[in-house]
Amino acid sequence: MITLTHYLVLSGILFSIGIVGVLRRKNLLMLFFSTEILLNAVNIGFAAVSKYYGDLSGQIFSFFIIAIAASEVAVGLGLLVLWYKRSGTIDLDSLQMMKG
Amino acid sequence: MEKYLFVALFAPLVGSLFSLLFTAQKKNVITALVTSALLLLSFVSSLSLMYAVFNGMIIHVKMMDWISAGNLNVPFGFMVDNVSVVMMVTVTLVSSIVNIYSMGYMMHDKGYNRFFTYISAFVFSMLILVMSDNFVGLFIGWEGVGLCSYLLIGFWYEKDTATWAGNEAFIMNRVADLGMLLGLFLIYWQFGSFEYDVVFAQVGGINPAVVTTIGLLLFIGAMGKSAQFPFHTWLADAMEGPTPVSALIHAATMVTAGVYLIIRASALFSLVPEVGHIIAALGAFVAVFAASMALVNRDLKKIIAYSTLSQLGYMFVAAGLGAYWIALFHLMTHAFFKSLLFLGAGNIMHAMDDELDIKKMGGLFNAMPYTAILMAVASVALCGIYPFAGYFSKDLILAAAFNGGNYYIWIALFIGAGMTAFYSFRLIMMVFFGDKVYKKLGFHPHETYPFVLWTLLPLGVLSTIAGFFEHPFEEFTTKLLGKYDFGMSHATEVGLQFLTLAFVILVVLGTIYKYGRGGFSKQIETMPLYILLKNQYFIPKIYEVMIFKPYYVLSRFAWKQIDVRIIDFTVDLIAKILYLLGQRSRKMQSGNLSDMLRWMVVGIVVLLALAIFYRPGM
Numbered sequence: 262m263i264t265l266t267h268y269l270v271l272s273g274i275l276f277s278i279g280i281v282g283v284l285r286r287k288n289l290l291m292l293f294f295s296t297e298i299l300l301n302a303v304n305i306g307f308a309a310v311s312k313y314y315g316d317l318s319g320q321i322f323s324f325f326i327i328a329i330a331a332s333e334v335a336v337g338l339g340l341l342v343l344w345y346k347r348s349g350t351i352d353l354d355s356l357q358m359m360k361g
Numbered sequence: 362m363e364k365y366l367f368v369a370l371f372a373p374l375v376g377s378l379f380s381l382l383f384t385a386q387k388k389n390v391i392t393a394l395v396t397s398a399l400l401l402l403s404f405v406s407s408l409s410l411m412y413a414v415f416n417g418m419i420i421h422v423k424m425m426d427w428i429s430a431g432n433l434n435v436p437f438g439f440m441v442d443n444v445s446v447v448m449m450v451t452v453t454l455v456s457s458i459v460n461i462y463s464m465g466y467m468m469h470d471k472g473y474n475r476f477f478t479y480i481s482a483f484v485f486s487m488l489i490l491v492m493s494d495n496f497v498g499l500f501i502g503w504e505g506v507g508l509c510s511y512l513l514i515g516f517w518y519e520k521d522t523a524t525w526a527g528n529e530a531f532i533m534n535r536v537a538d539l540g541m542l543l544g545l546f547l548i549y550w551q552f553g554s555f556e557y558d559v560v561f562a563q564v565g566g567i568n569p570a571v572v573t574t575i576g577l578l579l580f581i582g583a584m585g586k587s588a589q590f591p592f593h594t595w596l597a598d599a600m601e602g603p604t605p606v607s608a609l610i611h612a613a614t615m616v617t618a619g620v621y622l623i624i625r626a627s628a629l630f631s632l633v634p635e636v637g638h639i640i641a642a643l644g645a646f647v648a649v650f651a652a653s654m655a656l657v658n659r660d661l662k663k664i665i666a667y668s669t670l671s672q673l674g675y676m677f678v679a680a681g682l683g684a685y686w687i688a689l690f691h692l693m694t695h696a697f698f699k700s701l702l703f704l705g706a707g708n709i710m711h712a713m714d715d716e717l718d719i720k721k722m723g724g725l726f727n728a729m730p731y732t733a734i735l736m737a738v739a740s741v742a743l744c745g746i747y748p749f750a751g752y753f754s755k756d757l758i759l760a761a762a763f764n765g766g767n768y769y770i771w772i773a774l775f776i777g778a779g780m781t782a783f784y785s786f787r788l789i790m791m792v793f794f795g796d797k798v799y800k801k802l803g804f805h806p807h808e809t810y811p812f813v814l815w816t817l818l819p820l821g822v823l824s825t826i827a828g829f830f831e832h833p834f835e836e837f838t839t840k841l842l843g844k845y846d847f848g849m850s851h852a853t854e855v856g857l858q859f860l861t862l863a864f865v866i867l868v869v870l871g872t873i874y875k876y877g878r879g880g881f882s883k884q885i886e887t888m889p890l891y892i893l894l895k896n897q898y899f900i901p902k903i904y905e906v907m908i909f910k911p912y913y914v915l916s917r918f919a920w921k922q923i924d925v926r927i928i929d930f931t932v933d934l935i936a937k938i939l940y941l942l943g944q945r946s947r948k949m950q951s952g953n954l955s956d957m958l959r960w961m962v963v964g965i966v967v968l969l970a971l972a973i974f975y976r977p978g979m
Contacts, residue, residue, distance in 0.1 A: 283958050292954075357952040 268309030275302035289341055289351040293334060300330045362413050362420050366441055369406035369449060370488050372399040373456075377481035380474055388473040393464045396477045400460050400484060404453035411446045415837060419443075421494060428497070435555055440494035443841040447689060447834075448491040448621055451696045452614050456484045458816050459609040459700065465813035466605055466707050472516060479516070480609065483509035487614050491621065495555040496545050499622070503541070503586065506615045507534045513610060514602040526598040533595040537585020544578030547571065561628035569633065576629060576636035579622060587619030587673045590647050594901055596670055597654075600662040604707030607662060612669045612703050613696035620673065623680040624689055627842055630680070637681040638767075644677030645762070645773040650898075652780035656787075657894045661706050661717045664788050668743065669699055671777060675758050678770060684761040684845040686838040690831065691754035698742035698750060698824040704817055705736035709792060712806035713799065719788060721804075724797035728806040731814050733793045735821045740785040742824040744865050745778060753828030756858055763857055764847050778861060782868040790876035 275298055282295030304323040311319025345351050376399035380392035410420065420441040427437040441449070460480055467476050486509055490502025507530075515527030545555070551567055552560045564572060583589075588596035599611050610616070623630055623640065630637055651670035658664050672695050679688035712729055713722060726733045742749035745756060755778065762771040799806060808814070839845075847854065875881070885891055896902065949960060 280962060284955075284962060287955065353954050356954055 265309055265313045268305060272302045272306035272309070275299075275305065278302075287353045289344075289353060292353070293337055293341075297330060297334065300326055362410070362418065363422050365406040365410050365413075366420055366422055366439060366492070369403045369410060369453065370439065370485070370492060372403040372406070373481045373484040373488065375399055377478050377485060380478040380481065383474040384478055386474065388471070390464070392474045392477045393460070396481045397457065397460045397464070400453060400457040400481065403484070403488075404450070404457050407446065407449040407453045410441050411450055414441060414443055414446045423494075432553065433549070435495060435497045438494040438498070438556070439492045440557070441492060443838050444621075444624060444689065445491050447693060447838065449488060451693050452484065452487050452491065454819075455613040455696055455700050456480065456487075456609055458820060459605045459704070461816045462608075462704055462707070462813055463603075463605040465810045466711065467603065470603075476513075476516065476603065479509055479512050480606075483513070483610060483615070487618075490618055494557055496548060496557070496560070497555045499625070500541065500545060503582070503618065504538070506610070506618065507531065507538075507586070510534075510599070510610050510615055513606040514599045516602055516606065520601070523601040526595070526601040530595040530599050533592050534585045537582050537592055540578045540580075540585075541582020544575050544582065547575050547578065551575070557625070561626075564629050564632060572629060573633045573636055576626075576633050577639075579626060579629075580636065580640055583619030583622045583677075584643075585619075586622075587616050587677070588670055589619070589643060589673065589677065590650060591900075593647065593651065593670055594897075594904065597663050597666045597897070600660070600666050604662065604703060604710055607666070608700040608703030608707070611666065612699040616669065616673060617676070617692045617696065620676040620680055620688055620692055623677070624685045624842065627680075627683075627685045631683055631843065634683070637683060639681070641678045641681030641762070641765075641767065641770055644674040644679075644681055645770040645777075646674070647671065648674030648678065648777040649773050649780065650674075652777050652784065653894055654897050655784040656780060657891055659718050659720055661709065661719050661722075661788070661792070662703070663717075664719075664784055665699070665702050665706060668702075668781065668784065669695075671781065672699065672743075675755060675774065675777070678774060679758045679761055682761050682765045682767070682770075683843075684757070685842040686835055686845060687754065687757045687761055689838055689842070690834055691758060693834075694742070694750035694754045694824070694827045697820050697827055698739040701735060701739040701817060701820040701824055702743065704820070705732050705739065708732040708809045708813070709806075711809055713804050716804065719791045721798055721802055722792045723795040723799065724793070725799070725806055726793040729808040731808060733789075735814075735817050736793075737789055738821050739824055740789050743785050744782040744869060745861070746865060746869070747862060748825070748828065750824050750827035752862070753831050756861060757831075759861055760847060760849070760854060760857055761845065763853075764849050775861065775864065778865055779868045782865045783872050786869050786872040787876060790873060791880070795876065795879070 279295045279297075279299035279302055282291060282298065286292055286295060304326055307319040307323045307326070311317060311323075341351060344356075348355055373396075376396035379395050379399075383389050383392050413420065421438070422440075423436045423438040425437050426434070428435040460477065463476060463480065467473050470476065483506060486502050486505025488502070490499055490506060493499045493502060511527045511531040514530050515524045517523045518527075548560060549555060551571055552563055554560060585592045596611060596616065600607055602611075630640075648671045651667045651674060655664045655667035655671065658667065672691070676688045676691050676695070679685070679691060708729060709722070709725065709732065710717065712725070712732075716722070738749070742751040745751040745754075759771060759774050759778070762774055886895075893899070949956070
């Protein structure tokens with residue numbers, strides 16, 4: 262029997278993986294992947310809780326998040342391609358023009 | 362009638378604001394003309410108010426609520442009654458004359474427009490002081506005239522001495538005003554109101570000790586404004602200002618505000634004769650003390666300034682002994698002859714290129730006969746010789762002192778009268794007669810503009826005849842002030858008058874004789890008494906050593922130790938900590954996206970922790 266707890270644990274694990282990815286990865290593309298994992302971890306949580314309470318608004322919220330994630334990736338990838346064309350690398354450490 | 366009241370009060374303000382527009386510009390004669398016209402208008406309105414009051418009318422106007430907070434309710438109210446109308450007429454008359462006179466005196470001054478702005482502002486403040494129907498309004502006017510006095514003493518602000526004298530006058534007055542302010546607080550605390558009507562109606566039912574305290578505190582304020590001992594030093598130094606200012610503010614009007622306060626609060630002071638006695642004793646002391654300093658001074662204006670001090674002492678004697686109408690009468694006659702004396706001195710200064718040392722003058726009569734005659738009239742009036750104005754008012758004060766049984770006060774005033782006669786005629790003789798010293802020194806004195814002399818004429822006439830209004834004046838003012846009953850017989854009164862008059866005339870003749878033959882020898886200047894008087898009893902020195910120097914040390918200590926070491930240090934410390942924090946946390950801003958994300962995660966963790974563990978109200 263799969264209960265709410267299992268879903269939430271899965272969501273938590275995915276979120277942690279995403280956080281670690283965000284913190285450790287230096288490759289911009291990998292960063293995007295990690296962000297997607299983070300967002301989808303939240304989506305799982307939303308959907309599970311929504312089902313549990315029988316309230317649809319959580320699932321609707323997930324749809325919004327999916328839509329936003331898609332558009333974010335679209336814009337982000339466009340920028341990434343441009344950056345690659347200019348600098349020939351997608352390493353994070355090359356992006357240091359705003360040093361305080 | 363209210364119309365006249367508002368015209369009398371606000372015409373000077375309008376004049377002041379009008380000439381204020383021109384202060385940054387070159388000399389413009391329109392400022393003088395407009396302010397003079399408005400002051401004259403104010404004078405005419407005051408005269409018609411006087412006529413109305415004479416016919417038994419008392420005008421009381423509440424313009425609006427001014428301060429209304431909690432139980433405190435101070436209206437912006439004005440009252441014209443038998444006392445204030447006398448002051449109004451005196452003030453507006455003298456100020457109009459001084460204003461017109463100044464058109465000649467200040468003709469070549471670069472602060473021409475500014476001068477007329479200040480004079481009109483002064484008159485406005487003085488009228489507020491006089492006409493207010495409550496103590497707060499009086500206090501506002503009191504501070505207003507203090508401010509204008511400061512501005513006018515320091516009128517030639519390029520001169521260090523002038524700014525110093527301005528500051529001295531202002532600070533001394535602040536010290537005394539503290540006493541007055543405490544008195545006002547006490548009045549409010551006891552009576553719950555500042556209005557004269559309310560306060561004086563209830564004053565009989567208050568604990569006499571409290572009334573005594575109020576009286577003393579108010580008198581401290583009056584001492585500061587009227588430059589009584591020990592606050593007297595500022596008045597002599599205030600002579601740094603232009604001479605018309607000395608005539609208007611430091612002789613005729615502002616310095617008499619202290620006497621006015623005592624007269625205004627006569628209902629309060631008459632309940633506490635002990636305070637009145639202190640006032641009278643101090644007044645008598647100052648009358649002699651100041652006159653003695655005038656005996657040896659060589660500065661033309663300072664002699665007259667000490668004379669003013671001494672005459673203020675006379676007024677305080679009368680007010681202290683309960684002879685309020687006599688004090689007011691002397692205040693009025695004194696305003697006429699003393700401003701005339703000062704304005705005459707202004708003419709001499711002009712003729713002598715601002716030279717003030719009377720030893721460098723002499724024999725000026727031929728050069729400026731009209732000024733000489735006017736000043737002689739004023740001096741005779743000041744000495745109190747029949748039939749000039751001073752005779753009547755000063756004689757009444759002496760009679761009041763004798764009548765009260767305070768013979769030591771009477772003796773002091775009697776000696777003071779002799780001294781007055783001496784220094785007045787010493788001045789006249791040394792300036793207008795004798796050797797023409799000025800010729801050796803290369804001065805070319807000349808009489809001033811005719812219109813200036815014409816404006817002095819009314820003052821000369823009033824100095825001569827004002828005394829004959831004694832009985833109408835008594836009738837007019839005692840409707841409000843309460844009669845003063847001379848209990849002595851007619852023979853005593855006449856005897857006293859004769860004695861004083863004979864003494865004064867003897868001194869005058871002696872002075873004329875002595876100075877007519879060359880005056881005193883040089884040796885007198887080495888006498889200890891002469892040196893003591895010459896140095897003003899060393900009081901300015903004592904103040905310097907006892908007050909200025911310790912205060913300077915204290916201020917320096919406060920600056921070096923308290924301000925720099927504690928306050929500045931604390932403030933700097935806060936700044937330093939913030940700066941250090943900024944320095945440290947600057948490294949966060951590396952520009953590296955990875956670092957930013959890390960900080961973001963830290964932020965999320967902190968916020969999450971807060972959201973989970975922090976429960977307000979638990």
